[in-house]
Amino acid sequence: MIRELKWKDMDDIIRNYYSFYDEMENENRDLGLIFYRVKPDYPSEVSWFSNLYREVLKGDALCFVAEEDGHVVGLCDVHSNRPGSEVGHVATLGIAVAKEYRNRGIGRSLLEAMIKACRGKFEVVTLDVFSSNAKAYELYRKIGFRENGKLDKAIKRNGRYYSEIKMYIDLAES
Numbered sequence: 001m002i003r004e005l006k007w008k009d010m011d012d013i014i015r016n017y018y019s020f021y022d023e024m025e026n027e028n029r030d031l032g033l034i035f036y037r038v039k040p041d042y043p044s045e046v047s048w049f050s051n052l053y054r055e056v057l058k059g060d061a062l063c064f065v066a067e068e069d070g071h072v073v074g075l076c077d078v079h080s081n082r083p084g085s086e087v088g089h090v091a092t093l094g095i096a097v098a099k100e101y102r103n104r105g106i107g108r109s110l111l112e113a114m115i116k117a118c119r120g121k122f123e124v125v126t127l128d129v130f131s132s133n134a135k136a137y138e139l140y141r142k143i144g145f146r147e148n149g150k151l152d153k154a155i156k157r158n159g160r161y162y163s164e165i166k167m168y169i170d171l172a173e174s
Protein backbone atom coordinates (compact mmCIF):
# COMPACT_ATOMS: atom_id res chain seq x y z
CA MET A 1 0.00 0.00 0.00
CA ILE A 2 1.35 3.42 -0.98
CA ARG A 3 0.18 6.26 1.27
CA GLU A 4 1.20 9.62 2.67
CA LEU A 5 3.59 9.86 5.61
CA LYS A 6 2.10 9.68 9.12
CA TRP A 7 3.66 10.71 12.42
CA LYS A 8 3.39 7.13 13.69
CA ASP A 9 5.79 6.00 10.93
CA MET A 10 8.80 7.43 12.75
CA ASP A 11 10.03 4.23 14.41
CA ASP A 12 9.72 2.13 11.26
CA ILE A 13 11.52 4.74 9.19
CA ILE A 14 14.38 5.09 11.65
CA ARG A 15 14.68 1.29 11.88
CA ASN A 16 14.84 1.05 8.09
CA TYR A 17 17.44 3.81 7.96
CA TYR A 18 19.68 2.01 10.45
CA SER A 19 19.25 -1.23 8.48
CA PHE A 20 20.77 0.52 5.43
CA TYR A 21 23.89 1.23 7.50
CA ASP A 22 24.10 -2.46 8.44
CA GLU A 23 23.59 -3.47 4.82
CA MET A 24 26.33 -1.15 3.60
CA GLU A 25 28.76 -2.20 6.32
CA ASN A 26 28.14 -5.96 6.14
CA GLU A 27 26.78 -6.91 2.73
CA ASN A 28 26.88 -4.23 0.09
CA ARG A 29 29.71 -1.72 0.28
CA ASP A 30 28.38 -0.07 -2.88
CA LEU A 31 24.85 0.57 -1.59
CA GLY A 32 23.62 3.64 -3.44
CA LEU A 33 22.67 5.84 -0.52
CA ILE A 34 24.70 8.60 1.13
CA PHE A 35 25.86 7.80 4.66
CA TYR A 36 27.43 9.79 7.45
CA ARG A 37 30.82 8.52 8.58
CA VAL A 38 29.35 7.96 12.02
CA LYS A 39 25.84 6.53 12.23
CA PRO A 40 23.55 9.28 13.61
CA ASP A 41 22.21 8.62 17.08
CA TYR A 42 18.51 8.16 17.81
CA PRO A 43 17.85 11.77 18.93
CA SER A 44 19.38 13.01 15.67
CA GLU A 45 17.08 10.72 13.74
CA VAL A 46 14.03 11.95 15.67
CA SER A 47 15.08 15.48 14.83
CA TRP A 48 15.52 14.54 11.13
CA PHE A 49 12.07 12.92 11.05
CA SER A 50 10.46 15.89 12.80
CA ASN A 51 11.94 18.25 10.22
CA LEU A 52 10.68 16.07 7.39
CA TYR A 53 7.21 15.93 8.91
CA ARG A 54 7.14 19.70 9.44
CA GLU A 55 8.18 20.33 5.83
CA VAL A 56 5.38 18.07 4.64
CA LEU A 57 2.83 19.89 6.83
CA LYS A 58 4.06 23.24 5.51
CA GLY A 59 3.71 22.02 1.93
CA ASP A 60 7.41 22.36 1.12
CA ALA A 61 7.91 18.61 0.78
CA LEU A 62 5.99 15.51 -0.23
CA CYS A 63 6.54 12.12 1.32
CA PHE A 64 5.02 8.76 0.44
CA VAL A 65 5.63 5.47 2.20
CA ALA A 66 5.04 1.86 1.18
CA GLU A 67 3.36 -0.17 3.91
CA GLU A 68 3.48 -3.97 4.04
CA ASP A 69 2.33 -6.16 6.93
CA GLY A 70 1.57 -3.05 9.01
CA HIS A 71 5.08 -1.62 8.68
CA VAL A 72 6.76 0.97 6.50
CA VAL A 73 9.15 -0.75 4.08
CA GLY A 74 9.85 2.06 1.63
CA LEU A 75 9.98 5.83 1.56
CA CYS A 76 10.11 8.44 -1.18
CA ASP A 77 10.47 12.14 -0.40
CA VAL A 78 10.71 15.26 -2.51
CA HIS A 79 11.82 18.62 -1.12
CA SER A 80 11.57 22.03 -2.68
CA ASN A 81 15.16 23.19 -3.19
CA ARG A 82 14.61 26.46 -1.33
CA PRO A 83 10.94 27.17 -0.64
CA GLY A 84 9.81 30.66 -1.62
CA SER A 85 12.99 31.40 -3.58
CA GLU A 86 13.78 31.55 -7.29
CA VAL A 87 14.69 27.84 -7.15
CA GLY A 88 11.63 26.79 -5.17
CA HIS A 89 9.94 25.29 -8.26
CA VAL A 90 12.75 22.71 -8.42
CA ALA A 91 12.59 19.80 -5.99
CA THR A 92 14.97 16.98 -5.11
CA LEU A 93 13.87 13.36 -4.78
CA GLY A 94 15.14 10.54 -2.58
CA ILE A 95 13.95 6.94 -2.36
CA ALA A 96 14.85 3.75 -0.51
CA VAL A 97 13.12 0.38 -0.08
CA ALA A 98 14.06 -2.08 2.69
CA LYS A 99 16.29 -4.86 1.35
CA GLU A 100 13.82 -7.73 1.85
CA TYR A 101 11.13 -5.89 -0.12
CA ARG A 102 13.07 -4.86 -3.25
CA ASN A 103 12.32 -6.06 -6.79
CA ARG A 104 8.60 -6.38 -6.13
CA GLY A 105 7.53 -3.16 -7.82
CA ILE A 106 7.43 -1.09 -4.63
CA GLY A 107 10.06 1.40 -5.83
CA ARG A 108 8.22 1.91 -9.10
CA SER A 109 4.87 2.38 -7.31
CA LEU A 110 6.38 4.95 -4.94
CA LEU A 111 7.95 6.87 -7.83
CA GLU A 112 4.76 6.86 -9.89
CA ALA A 113 2.70 8.10 -6.93
CA MET A 114 5.28 10.77 -6.20
CA ILE A 115 5.58 12.11 -9.74
CA LYS A 116 1.79 12.29 -9.96
CA ALA A 117 1.63 14.26 -6.69
CA CYS A 118 4.43 16.60 -7.81
CA ARG A 119 2.45 17.76 -10.85
CA GLY A 120 1.07 21.24 -10.24
CA LYS A 121 3.27 21.64 -7.16
CA PHE A 122 6.80 21.56 -8.56
CA GLU A 123 8.01 22.08 -12.12
CA VAL A 124 11.26 20.15 -12.18
CA VAL A 125 12.29 17.19 -10.03
CA THR A 126 15.97 16.26 -9.80
CA LEU A 127 17.91 13.44 -8.20
CA ASP A 128 21.42 12.07 -7.91
CA VAL A 129 22.20 8.39 -8.46
CA PHE A 130 25.45 6.45 -8.06
CA SER A 131 26.70 5.62 -11.58
CA SER A 132 27.17 2.05 -10.30
CA ASN A 133 23.48 1.80 -9.33
CA ALA A 134 22.23 0.43 -12.68
CA LYS A 135 18.93 -0.76 -11.29
CA ALA A 136 17.92 2.60 -9.84
CA TYR A 137 19.20 4.44 -12.93
CA GLU A 138 17.11 2.29 -15.28
CA LEU A 139 14.05 2.59 -13.09
CA TYR A 140 14.34 6.40 -13.10
CA ARG A 141 14.74 6.38 -16.89
CA LYS A 142 11.61 4.26 -17.26
CA ILE A 143 9.69 6.73 -15.09
CA GLY A 144 10.81 9.59 -17.36
CA PHE A 145 13.97 11.03 -15.77
CA ARG A 146 16.74 12.16 -18.10
CA GLU A 147 20.46 12.35 -17.48
CA ASN A 148 21.90 15.80 -16.92
CA GLY A 149 25.57 15.45 -16.08
CA LYS A 150 27.90 13.45 -13.95
CA LEU A 151 30.14 14.35 -11.05
CA ASP A 152 33.19 12.14 -10.68
CA LYS A 153 34.46 11.70 -7.14
CA ALA A 154 31.06 12.83 -5.81
CA ILE A 155 31.17 10.28 -2.99
CA LYS A 156 34.11 9.07 -0.95
CA ARG A 157 33.45 5.87 1.00
CA ASN A 158 36.21 4.06 2.86
CA GLY A 159 38.80 5.71 0.63
CA ARG A 160 37.02 4.76 -2.60
CA TYR A 161 35.41 7.29 -4.92
CA TYR A 162 32.03 6.86 -6.61
CA SER A 163 30.64 9.06 -9.34
CA GLU A 164 27.13 10.37 -9.30
CA ILE A 165 24.79 10.98 -12.23
CA LYS A 166 22.42 13.93 -12.09
CA MET A 167 18.94 13.26 -13.45
CA TYR A 168 15.84 15.41 -13.85
CA ILE A 169 12.26 15.30 -15.06
CA ASP A 170 10.57 18.41 -16.44
CA LEU A 171 6.95 17.92 -15.43
CA ALA A 172 5.71 20.40 -18.02
CA GLU A 173 7.17 18.26 -20.80
CA SER A 174 6.41 14.73 -19.65
Ligand SMILES: CC(C)(COP(=O)(O)OP(=O)(O)OC[C@H]1O[C@@H](n2cnc3c(N)ncnc32)[C@H](O)[C@@H]1OP(=O)(O)O)[C@@H](O)C(=O)NCCC(=O)NCCS
Pocket: 031, 032, 033, 095, 096, 097, 098, 101, 102, 103, 104, 105, 106, 107, 108, 109, 128, 129, 130, 133, 134, 135, 136, 138, 139, 142
Ligand atom coordinates in the same frame (compact mmCIF):
# COMPACT_ATOMS: atom_id res chain seq x y z
C1 LIG B 1 16.36 1.53 -6.16
C2 LIG B 1 15.14 1.03 -5.38
C3 LIG B 1 14.46 2.22 -4.69
C4 LIG B 1 14.16 0.41 -6.37
O1 LIG B 1 13.06 -0.11 -5.65
P1 LIG B 1 12.53 -1.60 -5.94
O2 LIG B 1 11.28 -1.76 -5.18
O3 LIG B 1 13.63 -2.57 -5.69
O4 LIG B 1 12.28 -1.50 -7.51
P2 LIG B 1 11.09 -2.12 -8.37
O5 LIG B 1 10.92 -3.55 -7.97
O6 LIG B 1 9.90 -1.24 -8.32
O7 LIG B 1 11.66 -1.96 -9.83
C5 LIG B 1 12.89 -2.43 -10.17
C6 LIG B 1 13.00 -2.22 -11.68
O8 LIG B 1 14.38 -2.31 -12.00
C7 LIG B 1 14.58 -3.39 -12.89
N1 LIG B 1 15.88 -3.97 -12.54
C8 LIG B 1 16.17 -4.81 -11.55
N2 LIG B 1 17.49 -5.07 -11.52
C9 LIG B 1 18.03 -4.35 -12.55
C10 LIG B 1 19.36 -4.19 -13.06
N3 LIG B 1 20.40 -4.80 -12.50
N4 LIG B 1 19.54 -3.35 -14.12
C11 LIG B 1 18.49 -2.70 -14.68
N5 LIG B 1 17.22 -2.81 -14.23
C12 LIG B 1 17.00 -3.63 -13.19
C13 LIG B 1 13.42 -4.32 -12.70
O9 LIG B 1 13.22 -5.09 -13.83
C14 LIG B 1 12.30 -3.31 -12.44
O10 LIG B 1 11.85 -2.77 -13.66
P3 LIG B 1 10.28 -2.80 -14.10
O11 LIG B 1 9.53 -1.93 -13.12
O12 LIG B 1 10.22 -2.23 -15.47
O13 LIG B 1 9.89 -4.24 -14.02
C15 LIG B 1 15.52 -0.05 -4.32
O14 LIG B 1 16.13 -1.12 -4.98
C16 LIG B 1 16.44 0.46 -3.22
O15 LIG B 1 15.97 1.03 -2.25
N6 LIG B 1 17.75 0.26 -3.37
C17 LIG B 1 18.71 0.66 -2.34
C18 LIG B 1 18.74 2.15 -2.13
C19 LIG B 1 18.91 2.89 -3.45
O16 LIG B 1 19.69 2.51 -4.31
N7 LIG B 1 18.14 3.98 -3.58
C20 LIG B 1 18.21 4.83 -4.76
C21 LIG B 1 19.09 5.97 -4.48
S1 LIG B 1 19.31 7.00 -5.92
